[in-house]
Amino acid sequence: MAVVICLATFGAVWQKRQVKTLRHEVPSTIAPVFLVPGSSASQNRFDPLIRRLNRGRQPHSVLKVKVGKDDHLTYTGRIRKGDRHPFIVVAFSNNRDGYANIKQQARWFSIAFRALMKLYHFNHFSAVGHSNGGIVLTLFLERYLPAHVTAERLLTIASPYNLERRTAKKTQMLKDLIRERKQLPTTLKVYSIAGTQNYSGDGTVPFMSVDSGKYVFQNQVASYTEIVVTGVATNHHQLPQNRQIINLINQYVLHENISDTVKRQNKLLPRIK
Template identity: 40%
Template structure:
């Protein structure tokens, strides 16, 4: 999706595909409260288009870094959850409190719009005791103020060791295993823990 909200669809979904994987990317990936909120609004439009085009009624979502903020804002403000069931949201190294209290306060204030029957996994990377090199672990842990006691299941996972820098996390073997096992129910065969 470009900055003007123009969507481009590539590929297709087969009618027999019960759990398709759809990747949404934005041309503009800048930080900042205003930009993240704009992308959340655009994500809401994308989800509405996908629902209209493919008849989605259930979905699972994965967001790395600001992607977790964008998904959370979109779920709270721009996706009609009464028409689509959010089964699971997994966030990786999401800086819930990076933008200061304004964004976190808004997310906490609107948390009642996140459906109770949702499972949330929040993954933090820790190359040292306090950060993944870009996002502070405490900022990731601030997700508990949004999700804890609001959803049926909320789990925080902290990864240490090799490849736990912020940009390495999506390709980290442990993360791939967690995504495969908990978000995609072992749809992708991985040899994560060996």
């Protein structure tokens, strides 16, 4: 009888471990796309972008989460049943600029991320960050990414990895990001977009600051591609609505069906690998 009880107990424990392992190893049906705005922006920052991404197709559902200073989460919207790639916007009550606040926002993002994991049971995702939102996501990937969760793609838009115009002078933020780069998932594909009309910047973030992201990602993740978008609507605040960037998100993040003409246009954009 004792042997039977021991075997039954062992079998139950083994079965639970196997189920847990399978949940982690088998990709979940849902793979959300997180969107994180930059400083001074609210959870509504990406509304124009989302409308354009949803145009002419079955729309992706949208859930918005605002993280309070006391770690409280406020939800608006919902994820539609059967939506494999819903958009989840995460914003912060304290949305001020500055490295100290960005580090705090990365911690707040991790709180929201873990709460959403429990609600929707996903184990892989992609993310888009505008301006400091890209830095928040990078810090999250280095410091807070849960084990057994796969970060597939990260697309940053005008994210200032180093605020100095001369890359020889690295800020403390960039030094920290470089020091912790070994924690980044090696399977991650990164697309860093810089907006510029004259190759010096987008009016707010210097081009060299965006370009400094290469010191964080190159030779550490599966692939790192820097793309320069020029022309109309390349001002820092206009970039999330820029048509070329919308096409890049469709092709590289959502993997939506887009025309061969658009694919050729995307390939012609200046890029550094």
